[in-house]
Amino acid sequence: MIDTHAHLYDVHFQEDMPFHIKEIQEAGVTEVWLPNCDLESWTDLKKLSTAYPDFVHPMIGLHPTYVKENYLAELAALKSELEQTKVVAIGEIGLDYYWDTTFAAEQMDALQQQCHWALEKGLWVDIHCRKAYTDLIKTFKLPEFKELRGIIHCFSGDAREAKVLTDLGFLLGIGGVITYKNTTLFQDIKDIPLSHIVLETDAPYLSPVPFRGKPNSPKNIPLIAQKLADLFEIPLTELVQQTNQNANKLKATSGY
Incomplete structure (x- = not known):
């Protein structure tokens, strides 16, 4: 199984990384893709991806909630890193109006700049979006982004x-x-072809039941896969094969 989005470089994992990597691999996870947040997190992310190049794959980008007054300087520094580092995608980038819209205009500018990076480099994008789907869709419908592809991480929109x-x-x-009891997520994705779905944990956040409220880990991907297989009423092997195929096909577009 492939975890297409996990912050494995987070402080929660750093104290005993070999132990966590072993646990994750024993759970049947073959790859973990690492979304970046800002210039500071990039240091730890890059170090981890260098240490485990066959297992973890780096992305680079400025997360929307990290877009502040200094966002142009952050973007310039990350763009410089992009020029000298092989990455699987630009991410995680996007729009987040959930807590605060003070920097909504700057978030949009950062999103569009980084989408252009992806197009220039032949990469896909890993998108974070909360309470901003209208603006996100409007942006992706612009002619300049017609060729853009990627993952809408932790999808939370409607059908x-x-x-x-x-x-x-x-x-x-x-x-x-x-896996959450009161979620309407499956109702919103039940008519989406399985060819458009991939698995992720967003570790150490959003742990699945029965570990909700505890730090998440890519080792929990089997719980998510099994729940999805049950909801779609298909064998687990079919669910895993299709989501892996989707992830690998996208990764291949980046030449990674």
Whole structure:
């Protein structure tokens, strides 16, 4: 199984990384893709991806909630790193209006700049979006982003937004939320072809049941996969084969 989105460089894992890597691999996880947050997190992310090059794959980008007054300087520094580092994607980038919209305009500028990086480099994008799907879709419908592809990480939109985004060529990242009792997530994605879905944990966040409230880990991907297989009423092996195929096909577009 492939975890397409996990912050494995987080402080929660750093004290005993070999132990965590062993646990994750023993759970049947073959790859973990690492989304970046800002210039500071990039240091730890790059170090981890260098130490385990066959197991963890780096992305680079400025997370929308880290877009502040100094965002242009952060972008310039990350762009410089991009020029000298091989990455699987640009991410995680996007829009987040959940807590604060003070820097909404700057978030949009950062998103569009980084989408252009992806197009220039032949990379896909890993998208973070909360309470901003209208603006995100409007942006991705612009002619300049017609060729853009990627993953909508931790998809939290409605059924219409799921269809629009997958029609535009994006995959939906599904994680621990699918196991929550009161979620409507499956109702919103049930008509989406399985060819547009990938697995993720967003570790150490959003742990699946029965570990909700505890730090998440890529080792929990089997719980998410099993829940999705049950909901789609298909064998687990079929679910894993298809989501792996989707992830590998996207990764190949980056030449990684």
